[in-house]
Amino acid sequence: MDSQIRLKTSTLADTVFDQIRTAIVKGELAPGSKVNEPQLSKQYGISRGPLREAIRRLEGCKLVEITPNVGAKVVSLNLEQAIEIYEIRESLEGLACRLAASRASADDCLKLRELLANHEKQIESENGRLYYQKEGDLDFHYLIVQLSGNTRLFNFLCGELYHLLRLYRVQTSSGPSRPEQAFKEHHQIVDALENQDEELAEILMKRHISGAKNTLINQLNQ
Amino acid sequence: MDSQIRLKTSTLADTVFDQIRTAIVKGELAPGSKVNEPQLSKQYGISRGPLREAIRRLEGCKLVEITPNVGAKVVSLNLEQAIEIYEIRESLEGLACRLAASRASADDCLKLRELLANHEKQIESENGRLYYQKEGDLDFHYLIVQLSGNTRLFNFLCGELYHLLRLYRVQTSSGPSRPEQAFKEHHQIVDALENQDEELAEILMKRHISGAKNTLINQLNQ
DNA sequence: AACAATAGTATTGTTGACAATATGAATAAA
């Protein structure tokens, strides 16, 4: 009866954690900038106690770095670090895609197709190109990781790594590469999922992400 | 000049975080048990402020789960969750081993051989069998992940996942499987590293970890 | 002018007190 009331119960530290996290990944809190406790506590209308707990959670997500007696600053990713993240992502999403191939139902695959169709429409529309790069691409990957059935994998990828990637994209204001190519690859991946071809699904996904990684590496070599 | 003094500077929250973490992975704080703030703050002689920050860091490591207005409890892993972790570990250590194969120097490989030789001696000694299983095995993997050169990968595996595995082993008091087999596989892996054979190194490492994973899966099917 | 020392300010670290919520026991009703 009061379950609905219980649901909206949440602590100040948690809500302000969400707020600051979105502020960071949106770039409203600039990468490398200092996290000023008195200022933020005023801004969000809370005391420093719960704010510091929120900052510690952000530290756990690797979104801020804390130096004792100095404070926290918003993390700033350089190219090498971004490549490191892509290496991890390639490996883990390959795993996720393999697991998804063994577990996804026909209905799940249909949902993926619908998702891609929606994105196609968005692309055809005016500023769709931007939309697709910013959010749509992640939606696809998000859903596949969910289909893997590995909850911990989902939490790590969707609760931590993706936020870091969004941060990097905002930081470098990179909305790049190869939307039509990526699109084709997405469909190939769903094909493999439909056929329950685990090996192929993993290979295609790894190759898909490796493409984005190589774009970064080329940037590194100028 | 005062750099040595600076080194010992650390916050209460950080030191007590270390203490509680080791208490958890050693099993001194039982899995599933409640984390009582007044009790712990008394036990460690600090106030609840920094203690709560430490708990939030533990939440970030997935070692405790926090429910608003109820509190934190030490995480308790069931078999399914342990398998999820092993799936992730297999994927990531495969990656680490591949990277290590491309980067490890001859000197690095020598260090690995020495490590294995030391473990052999330990095994031959009385209670060595136990030692090897508990720490020695992780040392080997630890070093390879370090050789991968991917700092983020290192932090995730060695700063989070390994602690969870130790927790599970303590929880199920499992000091199991196939030390002599594992030993042989370790040497094969170093062979591949010496030959800079990235593919083989990755495959061997994944197979090595998959063995432990399958042991768990068999437990699941009884 | 450049560098070192120092004083003042701002920020972080820590604490104890208070408010809000949950837990558990005792009582009352079915």
Next chain:
DNA sequence: TTTATTCATATTGTCAACAATACTATTGTT
């Protein structure tokens, strides 16, 4: 006996004040 209800207690959430440290600007010296 079992189920609700109420009350007392314990624990968590939040706050504001104090202590300790780091940062900044000024001064003084070479």
